[in-house]
Amino acid sequence: xxxxxxxxxxxxxxxxxxxxxxxxxxxxxxxxxxxxxxxxxxxxxxxxxxxxxxxxxxxxxxxxxxxxxxxxxxxxxxxxxxxxxxxxxxxxxxxxxxxxxxxxxxxxxxxxxxxxxxxxxxxxxxxxxxxxxxxxxxxxxxxxxxxxxxxxxxxxxxxxxxxxxxxxxxxxxxxxxxxxxxxxxxxxxxxxxxxxxxxxxxxxxxxxxxxxxxxxxxxxxxxxxxxxxxxxxxxxxxxxxxxxxxxxxxxxxxxxxxxxxxxxxxxxxxxxxxxxxxxxxxxxxxxxxxxxxxxxxxxxxxxxxxxxxxxxxxxxxxxxxxxxxxxxxxxxxxxxxxxxxxxxxxxxxxx
Amino acid sequence: xxxxxxxxxxxxxxxxxxxxxxxxxxxxxxxxxxxxxxxxxxxxxxxxxxxxxxxxxxxxxxxxxxxxxxxxxxxxxxxxxxxxxxxxxxxxxxxxxxxxxxxxxxxxxxxxxxxxxxxxxxxxxxxxxxxxxxxxxxxxxxxxxxxxxxxxxxxxxxxxxxxxxxxxxxxxxxxxx
Numbered sequence: 001x002x003x004x005x006x007x008x009x010x011x012x013x014x015x016x017x018x019x020x021x022x023x024x025x026x027x028x029x030x031x032x033x034x035x036x037x038x039x040x041x042x043x044x045x046x047x048x049x050x051x052x053x054x055x056x057x058x059x060x061x062x063x064x065x066x067x068x069x070x071x072x073x074x075x076x077x078x079x080x081x082x083x084x085x086x087x088x089x090x091x092x093x094x095x096x097x098x099x100x101x102x103x104x105x106x107x108x109x110x111x112x113x114x115x116x117x118x119x120x121x122x123x124x125x126x127x128x129x130x131x132x133x134x135x136x137x138x139x140x141x142x143x144x145x146x147x148x149x150x151x152x153x154x155x156x157x158x159x160x161x162x163x164x165x166x167x168x169x170x171x172x173x174x175x176x177x178x179x180x181x182x183x184x185x186x187x188x189x190x191x192x193x194x195x196x197x198x199x200x201x202x203x204x205x206x207x208x209x210x211x212x213x214x215x216x217x218x219x220x221x222x223x224x225x226x227x228x229x230x231x232x233x234x235x236x237x238x239x240x241x242x243x244x245x246x247x248x249x250x251x252x253x254x255x256x257x258x259x260x261x262x263x264x265x266x267x268x269x270x271x272x273x274x275x276x277x278x279x280x281x282x283x284x285x286x287x288x289x290x291x292x293x294x295x296x297x298x299x300x301x302x303x304x305x306x307x308x309x310x311x312x313x314x315x316x317x318x319x320x321x322x323x324x325x326x327x328x329x330x331x332x333x334x335x336x337x338x339x340x341x342x343x344x345x346x347x348x349x350x351x
Numbered sequence: 352x353x354x355x356x357x358x359x360x361x362x363x364x365x366x367x368x369x370x371x372x373x374x375x376x377x378x379x380x381x382x383x384x385x386x387x388x389x390x391x392x393x394x395x396x397x398x399x400x401x402x403x404x405x406x407x408x409x410x411x412x413x414x415x416x417x418x419x420x421x422x423x424x425x426x427x428x429x430x431x432x433x434x435x436x437x438x439x440x441x442x443x444x445x446x447x448x449x450x451x452x453x454x455x456x457x458x459x460x461x462x463x464x465x466x467x468x469x470x471x472x473x474x475x476x477x478x479x480x481x482x483x484x485x486x487x488x489x490x491x492x493x494x495x496x497x498x499x500x501x502x503x504x505x506x507x508x509x510x511x512x513x514x515x516x517x518x519x520x521x522x523x524x525x526x527x528x
Contacts, residue, residue: 003469
């Protein structure tokens with residue numbers, strides 16, 4: 001008398017299920033009542049390592065990378081379309097492209113059921129979690145922002161509710177938002193495990209050129225304070241003070257103007273924050289009153305890679321004899337300060 | 352001339368260590384079959400390793416090990432696998448499991464995939480009772496691989512589950528092919 005799948009020892013059955021790709025696990029759950037109950041009780045961890053969600057009023061896309069897929073292409077993308085009568089989906093994976101009508105209910109419902117299932121089985125640390133609210137899709141409409149903001153409110157609420165009701169918080173290394181207002185991020189970021197967040201990226205999803213963004217509430221979060229890398233893309237102007245970024249290891253931001261005071265604070269930050277390695281600022285040339293290059297004195301006259309990027313200056317760091325600060329800037333729109341090992345710069349004469 | 356290396360002096364890795372002759376013991380299945388096995392192979396089972404150590408510590412002669420929860424047919428498969436892997440370090444299998452980075456060698460793939468699903472389940476269950484991490488890993492992965500990419504109906508056939516079952520209305524249709 002041989003055994004049935006469901007009769008295997010529990011640990012073994014879980015190990016088998018955790019080897020399955022997500023789609024196969026969902027199929028297995030439908031095989032019989034016992035397996036369905038087992039999966040719902042034990043909730044095996046999936047092999048999903050990255051989740052990307054993009055939302056606009058007509059279409060929601062859910063893409064994820066599943067490390068348990070044996071093909072080179074480990075991604076699955078499902079687009080949920082608003083259909084005259086309910087919802088239609090397009091699924092893209094290594095198995096090809098499949099279109100179907102899935103039902104009469106609203107497409108948001110189908111999207112949410114699937115994301116909820118994915119999040120339920122998400123026990124390992126996600127390498128990447130990305131959420132983009134595609135405000136630019138509505139460019140042609142009036143009151144465009146309100147429409148998507150209104151539309152996405154329900155989904156954002158659901159995600160927030162899901163994240164806050166988890167026993168173990170969702171763990172993410174890199175989190176990436178496409179937004180137009182910090183409020184949109186505040187629905188999610190505070191509920192991600194702050195211990196695992198390494199990098200935060202914020203992009204402007206309006207697509208109408210650079211705009212100001214306030215991030216004061218985000219900078220108060222534990223997740224902000226424990227991350228080591230921040231990137232806020234070029235279409236957002238930051239007016240936050242340099243000191244809000246002092247704890248990061250790597251910073252890439254865009255400011256309307258920098259000014260000589262900020263440059264001084266930046267140089268002090270490299271002295272006082274041993275973690276800070278790289279601070280890159282893009283700025284608006286039309287607003288900068290002073291050519292920043294006049295602030296730094298003698299240029300470094302040795303040769304270096306990336307000489308086309310702009311002139312370079314090297315400064316000592318008090319209390320850190322092994323490293324120096326390197327400042328590189330082009331004529332008018334980019335400033336990059338990095339901590340460099342002294343040994344990596346030959347023929348250096350420090351002024 | 353190639354740079355002088357002292358590798359020539361080292362013993363070739365494939366040469367077995369000049370050790371004492373294999374220590375063979377009898378192993379009895381739950382249905383009374385008596386098989387023979389090299390103690391080094393049996394040490395891959397943490398359960399049997401503990402029993403053997405118990406005998407050795409007390410200097411009691413070990414003549415026969417009784418495996419009460421595995422039938423002869425399955426025990427023979429277990430011993431065949433252990434014999435093939437008796438040089439393996441069990442710590443490596445544990446590390447593979449922890450990292451979820453299990454690679455099935457070709458001998459094992461052949462050995463496991465030729466078994467009917469029911470026998471494979473029996474073998475994995477025996478490996479579980481005897482605590483043989485490597486065999487559990489390869490067995491579980493083999494079962495998972497055979498199910499991957501299949502539809503619900505195909506899985507029912509694969510696992511011999513006749514019951515047609517009405518899905519709960521909450522499960523979405525997005526994933527079906």
